[in-house]
Amino acid sequence: MGAGVLLMVLSIVSVLLGLAAWLWSSAHSREQRQASLQHAEQQLARGAGSPVADSGRAAPVAAAAAASNRRTLPWDPLLQRAGLQPGWKLPVLLLVPGLVLSAIAVARLGTAWMFPLTLGLYLIGCWLWLLRRIGKLQAKLLHQLPDFLDNLVRLTALGNSLQAAFQVASTQTAAPLRELLDTTVRYARGGMELDRALSLAAQPYRMDVLKVLAVVIGVSVRIGGRSDQILQRLGDFMRDLEQAQQELAATTSETRMSAWVLGLLPPASAVLMAISSPDFFQPILHHPLGHKILALAVGLELVGAFLLYRLAKSL
Incomplete structure (x- = not known):
């Protein structure tokens, strides 16, 4: 019993030390980003007196400023892909109940082996919850993209450029696609090409249809042609893909x-039965x-x- 409690306390202390180290490193990275942003503003102010220098430096400086403001936490793309707020608060809030449940299991059974077992099952449950949210968000994005492309085709057919039509169509789109399009428009206004901006904004979502859309937009912007027909066919393809x-x-x-x-079911039932009836x-x-x-x-498990x-992956 004493060894189990000691191991539990050491595990909690190690988690707290890890969080403290991460907070210290994130504070250092924030200072570096702030210094980079100040340097970018100084470069922009120096080049503002010359039109040639301003046109040549505006896009790189804007891109550098945008890059300096991005979060650098390793789990931020996963949270964004699941439609959750990036940062460290949500992971900590999810970790605390797992630690409490693991401590209760150790106290009930008097063995330290219950701590990693219970915590592992809890983390697996959290992972499955995130996967479910990611699947729902991707399904919503795939459902909204054809309507967005139809609106984009209609605006380009009226004589608007592809960039202007993209900005107008993005304001007429609901969430969750609206957040992705707003990020794309923000990158484009900072001096980035529209296809590059869309590709960069779509990286956390890991959807092939968004990569194809970025390629189509890039070809339409650089080469030209009947972009409305290509986008219309792409929208029809996305509808067929959603139905399939x-x-x-x-x-x-x-x-x-x-x-x-x-x-x-077997490991979850074993843990619950062990906690409820340790004898x-x-x-x-x-x-x-x-x-x-x-x-x-x-x-065997x-x-x-x-x-x-x-068996599930073969279907």
Whole structure:
């Protein structure tokens, strides 16, 4: 019991030390970004007296200023892809209940092995929740893109340039696509090409259709041609793709859900039963034969989870 509590305290202290180190490093990176932004403003002020220098330096300085204001946390693209607010607050809020639940499991069973097991299952649940949010957000984006392209085609057919039509159409779009388009317009106003701005704004979402749209816009801007026809065909393709994905999800939903339930139900049930009735699990945790049975159960669970994963991925 004493060793388990000691290990739990050391784990919590290590997490707190890691958070303190991260806060210190993020403060240092913020100072560097502020210095870079001040340097960019000074360069812009120096080049403002010459029209040639201003036209030559405005775009790089604006791009450097935009890059200096971007967050650099490693999990920010994942949170943005899930439609959540980037930063460190949400990960900490998600981590604290897992630590509390793991501490309760250690206190109930009196063994330190429950801490990583409970925390690992909790993190897997958080990961599945993020994956579900990412899937829903990508489905919404794919649903909104054809209507945005139809509006873009209509505006270009009226005589507007592609850049002007893109800015007007972005203001007539609802969330969550609106955030992506606003970021693209902000990059474009900073001096970046429209296709490059769209490609940079779409990086956290990892959607191939957005990459294709950026390529089409780049070709239309640099080479010309009937961009309205290309965008119209691209919109029709996105509608067909959305319909195909919905049909595939409806066909394989039962198999995929069964795989998740069969894979996560045994360990989750074991942890909950161990917390609610610790006396029942004492022989498994403290007897040599119980250790062998537990190791066999963990091995069978890993093999079964791998086979179910391969089955779900093959659909």
